[in-house]
Amino acid sequence: MADVVVIGAGVGGLAAATRLAARGLSVDVLEAGPRVGGKLNVRVVDGVEVDTGPSVLTLPGALDAMFRVAGSSLQDEISLREPHPAFRYLYPDGVALDVFVRPEETVESVRTTLGTQAADDFAGFLRYAARIWEAAAPHFVYGPAPTPATLARGGLAALALLPRIDPLRGMWGAIRARVRSPHLRWLLARYATYNGSDPRRAPATLNCIAHVELAMGGYGVEGGMYQVARALARAAERAGARIHTGARVERIRTSAGRVQGVETADGRHWPAAAVVGNADAAHVLDDLLPRGTARRAGAEPSMSGWVGIVRARRRTGAEARVAHTVLFPGAYTDEFADIFDRGVPPAEPTVYLCAQEACHGRSGWGEDEPLFAMANAPAEPAAGPRDAEAWTRLRETVIQRLRSAGLVAEHDTLAWERTPTGLAREFPGSRGSIYGAASNSPLAAFRRPPNRVAGVRGLYLASGSAHPGGGVPLCVLSGEAAARALLTDRGMEP
Numbered sequence: 234m235a236d237v238v239v240i241g242a243g244v245g246g247l248a249a250a251t252r253l254a255a256r257g258l259s260v261d262v263l264e265a266g267p268r269v270g271g272k273l274n275v276r277v278v279d280g281v282e283v284d285t286g287p288s289v290l291t292l293p294g295a296l297d298a299m300f301r302v303a304g305s306s307l308q309d310e311i312s313l314r315e316p317h318p319a320f321r322y323l324y325p326d327g328v329a330l331d332v333f334v335r336p337e338e339t340v341e342s343v344r345t346t347l348g349t350q351a352a353d354d355f356a357g358f359l360r361y362a363a364r365i366w367e368a369a370a371p372h373f374v375y376g377p378a379p380t381p382a383t384l385a386r387g388g389l390a391a392l393a394l395l396p397r398i399d400p401l402r403g404m405w406g407a408i409r410a411r412v413r414s415p416h417l418r419w420l421l422a423r424y425a426t427y428n429g430s431d432p433r434r435a436p437a438t439l440n441c442i443a444h445v446e447l448a449m450g451g452y453g454v455e456g457g458m459y460q461v462a463r464a465l466a467r468a469a470e471r472a473g474a475r476i477h478t479g480a481r482v483e484r485i486r487t488s489a490g491r492v493q494g495v496e497t498a499d500g501r502h503w504p505a506a507a508v509v510g511n512a513d514a515a516h517v518l519d520d521l522l523p524r525g526t527a528r529r530a531g532a533e534p535s536m537s538g539w540v541g542i543v544r545a546r547r548r549t550g551a552e553a554r555v556a557h558t559v560l561f562p563g564a565y566t567d568e569f570a571d572i573f574d575r576g577v578p579p580a581e582p583t584v585y586l587c588a589q590e591a592c593h594g595r596s597g598w599g600e601d602e603p604l605f606a607m608a609n610a611p612a613e614p615a616a617g618p619r620d621a622e623a624w625t626r627l628r629e630t631v632i633q634r635l636r637s638a639g640l641v642a643e644h645d646t647l648a649w650e651r652t653p654t655g656l657a658r659e660f661p662g663s664r665g666s667i668y669g670a671a672s673n674s675p676l677a678a679f680r681r682p683p684n685r686v687a688g689v690r691g692l693y694l695a696s697g698s699a700h701p702g703g704g705v706p707l708c709v710l711s712g713e714a715a716a717r718a719l720l721t722d723r724g725m726e727p
């Protein structure tokens with residue numbers, strides 16, 4: 234009998250497995266898919282491996298800490314890249330603004346492109362975003378899941394925290410109050426989408442995401458983002474965990490309010506004293522547990538996305554594509570009205586493009602390079618999949634916008650795509666949402682499922698749909714938090 238079964242070999246599952254195995258527990262990781270990585274994954278397209286999930290790595294320190302648990306380090310496992318420039322933002326009025334990994338360079342770029350007032354506002358905004366991060370991160374990111382009660386117990390110190398994390402104002406309102414340039418307002422509001430939220434409704438606390446990428450750094454990974462998944466799997470195995478792919482869990486067995494193990498699709502029983510669910514929290518709690526065992530607070534799902542891999546003729550010299558390009562639409566906030574108010578794919582989406590050779594040093598096909606294209610989209614309706622026609626229209630709009638902007642040519646081809654319906658199918662319980670619940674209210678952080686499941690002893694959650702939320706580094710921290718809760722419950726030093 235294993236001490237722990239982990240359901241899913243996504244980032245959170247691998248991180249939890251590493252931490253638990255390194256503490257001497259016997260750990261089996263059961264992954265339904267053919268490869269580790271979950272949403273952080275790859276496909277082989279026309280014989281070439283391409284990334285199909287994340288393209289920016291932030292907070293690499295979270296990964297470093299995890300690798301160190303298993304006796305290596307970030308430096309030993311992966312090489313970070315600092316593409317130069319990192320991002321190019323293209324606006325409908327023809328403005329092109331370059332953003333760099335180093336904040337001083339970005340401030341100078343803002344000064345050259347948008348003027349001194351914009352550069353001063355931008356630098357001031359970065360200071361404000363840094364203050365939010367410093368105040369919020371220990372409680373909402375690195376600590377255990379917060380509750381209004383734990384914050385209240387913090388007394389005066391917690392009260393003093395409130396104005397610093399700016400939770401009662403909206404993100405968009407706070408940006409407009411601090412930054413006069415409409416171009417910068419759009420750039421900064423876009424960070425709400427880094428956890429799949431709506432900048433018009435998200436609390437201003439989320440402005441700290443701008444600090445995380447613009448000041449702390451958003452990196453590429455040599456050889457592709459999937460090197461992170463490979464390295465996490467190596468760390469888990471080095472610590473002693475056993476990873477089984479093609480092993481879909483169909484049921485979590487419980488008795489008298491305590492987990493007993495899981496059952497896989499092939500009928501095999503895996504007895505275990507504890508289970509860590511890395512699959513979406515909705516799948517773990519609603520589909521895998523016996524009905525009525527645990528209650529899940531219904532939460533608004535974060536955004537989904539249409540993604541495609543374009544096989545494009547490589548450009549070189551002054552024509553070379555930059556690592557990340559963001560092509561804004563005519564009116565940025567209309568996209569969020571479509572997605573969150575009307576629940577439909579955006580009529581005119583912002584299009585994100587990652588040139589994987591420039592960003593990650595991947596190599597494409599002969600004369601062609603792989604471009605990862607993405608447009609935000611609503612999660613699937615609770616009632617079931619949307620009409621496929623909606624995604625056909627979105628795909629055509631994306632390709633048309635890329636062509637009109639000169640980013641791809643008529644002869645470049647769409648070599649692979651995944652719609653939100655495909656994402657929902659691949660990640661059960663997610664409805665295609667990328668980051669779990671949306672952070673569209675000041676109380677959203679308190680509604681995220683904590684890492685310890687109430688009412689089922691021995692059951693824990695480690696994923697982007699649990700505390701502290703989605704994105705690669707936060708999922709690593711989710712795995713850490715679940716492992717800490719489990720070790721504490723077993724009376725072990727976490």
Ligand SMILES: Cc1cc2nc3c(=O)[nH]c(=O)nc-3n(C[C@H](O)[C@H](O)[C@H](O)COP(=O)(O)OP(=O)(O)OC[C@H]3O[C@@H](n4cnc5c(N)ncnc54)[C@H](O)[C@@H]3O)c2cc1C
Binds near residue numbers: 242266272659660667
């Ligand atoms: C298109 C896209 C772009 C993104 N861009 C970025 C980015 O630039 N930067 C960033 O930091 N993050 C980004 N993200 C988010 C990031 O990839 C995710 O937050 C993170 O990878 C999710 O990890 P997780 O721990 O929640 O596990 P998941 O990735 O959700 O993996 C869960 C695993 O559980 C398995 N599973 C599910 N059910 C079962 C079952 N019953 N039995 C066994 N196994 C099961 C699944 O197969 C899967 O492997 C992006 C995601 C996507 C999809």
